[in-house]
Amino acid sequence: MMPQRLIKPLRRSLWLGAAAAGLLAACGFQPRREPELLFHSLALTGFAPNSPLASELRRQLARTPVQVVEDANKAELVLEALLDTRDKVSVVSTSAGQVREWQLRVKLDYLLRTTSGDLLLPRTELRMSRDLNYTETMALAKEQEEAQLYRSMNSDVVNQLLRRLAAVRLPG
Incomplete structure (x- = not known):
């Protein structure tokens, strides 16, 4: 049996938790869900x-009912990448020419069409950039940080793309 002095704080904690949950539910708060895509197959x-x-997009689409098809003629929709690049630009350097800050960039230009050629989304640009401070003494750590930043940017771009695909309404 639990002592009475422990029951009172536990009961208070339960009441506070229930009140907080009730307030969050009353204000309409909902965690972000996966976008609901209204088509069944997509060619990249x-x-x-x-x-x-493309790898991140395939990975995210695998979590949805949408099937990624290799043959564009067999897909319901075609996502055509017009530009798919990542680059790294020096932003700050010392008088000796040593780079102190890089800007990492991911660029994706795409359009969405049906297999018959009807344009559902015109050319759209997605841009993502992050700044990376750099020192030669920590080159390996900065290399790993750069890779992590690129992964994060890829994930952000794909999430934006999926939200835009969820807003697409099929003709007919």
């Missing part, structure tokens, strides 16, 4: 070979 074309963006 125009992506760079071994594109990290």
Whole structure:
């Protein structure tokens, strides 16, 4: 049996938790859900070979009922990548020419069409950039940080893309 001095704080904690849950439910708060896509198959074309963006998009689409099809003629919709690049630009350097800050960028230009050629989304640009401070003494750590930042940007771009695909209404 639990002592009386422990029951009172436990009861208070339960009441506070229930009140907080009730307030959150009353204000309409809901955690973000996966976008609901209104089509069944999608072909990805125009992506760079071994594109990290295409890989991330395939990975995210695997969590939905949408099937990624290799043949564009057999898909309901075609996502055509017009530009799929990532680059790294020096932003700050010392007088000796040593880079102190990089800007990492991911660029995706795409359009969405049906297999018959009807344009559902015109050319759309998605841009993502992150700044990376750099020192030669921590080169390996900065290399790992750069890879992590690129993964994060890819994920953000794909999430934006999926939200835009969820807003697409099929003709007919």
